[in-house]
Amino acid sequence: MRKEAEQKAIAVLRGHPCFAAAGEEELARLVRHESTVLREMEKGQIVFPPHGMKRVFGLLLSGGCLVKRGGRIVREAPGGSVFALESLFGAGGEPAEIYVAQSACKALFFSKTAVEELMRADFAVTQGMLGFLTERIEALNTLAAAAGSGSAEAGTAAFLRARQKKGSDEIALPLDFGKLARQIGVSRDALSRAFDRLTAVGAIGLRDGKIVIKDAEKLDQFIIENEE
Numbered sequence: 001m002r003k004e005a006e007q008k009a010i011a012v013l014r015g016h017p018c019f020a021a022a023g024e025e026e027l028a029r030l031v032r033h034e035s036t037v038l039r040e041m042e043k044g045q046i047v048f049p050p051h052g053m054k055r056v057f058g059l060l061l062s063g064g065c066l067v068k069r070g071g072r073i074v075r076e077a078p079g080g081s082v083f084a085l086e087s088l089f090g091a092g093g094e095p096a097e098i099y100v101a102q103s104a105c106k107a108l109f110f111s112k113t114a115v116e117e118l119m120r121a122d123f124a125v126t127q128g129m130l131g132f133l134t135e136r137i138e139a140l141n142t143l144a145a146a147a148g149s150g151s152a153e154a155g156t157a158a159f160l161r162a163r164q165k166k167g168s169d170e171i172a173l174p175l176d177f178g179k180l181a182r183q184i185g186v187s188r189d190a191l192s193r194a195f196d197r198l199t200a201v202g203a204i205g206l207r208d209g210k211i212v213i214k215d216a217e218k219l220d221q222f223i224i225e226n227e228e
Contacts, residue, residue, distance in 0.1 A: 001038055005061055006031050009108055012059055016082045018132045021124035030118050035111035041101040048084050048099035048107075055112035057085040063105020068098045074183050076102065086133060088112045135166070152190035153197055157219040159184045160204065164213055171211045198222070 013019040065077040181191040203218035
């Protein structure tokens, strides 16, 4: 792997909460590990799960992917994305999400063995991984509630809460109601009405092209009321 690509991979990993506390030498060993694989895919090819590889997570060095769940596009993964970390420690079987190349792309794949070696060498990485997996479980539980929701407002509220990063009130989602509606699983008109209502009650707003959660408790109330 070229030095430039290696440095880019290390920088991306350091920007992820699982690896933020790791030293550069430890991350360099992960990138250079004998099991780490660099692959190039053309548009339309499946990036994840990678053919012939198990128990790996990926890093998009370039290009982008469409992420599909149940045959439906749920979001996009741009270059510089770290993905499928939770698959390292799951129960196995078919992954819930499929990554398809949106354009020609390059991806690095890191094995569970390499990650476990890093975790043993640096306890801060273990702590970061545990925190990340805990948040992912909570987010997936919230999304499961949204999927079974009979209310567009409740489904939208659950979707936004699942994507709210800790310590931030902003959510960088595309302001394309058609795309958001497909991701949430409601019609475009229902999503528009849900946003109008959530905005009217002061639960959400807009700032510099981003959705802002102004009152998380009000959002949660929509979810709770739908479950009752």
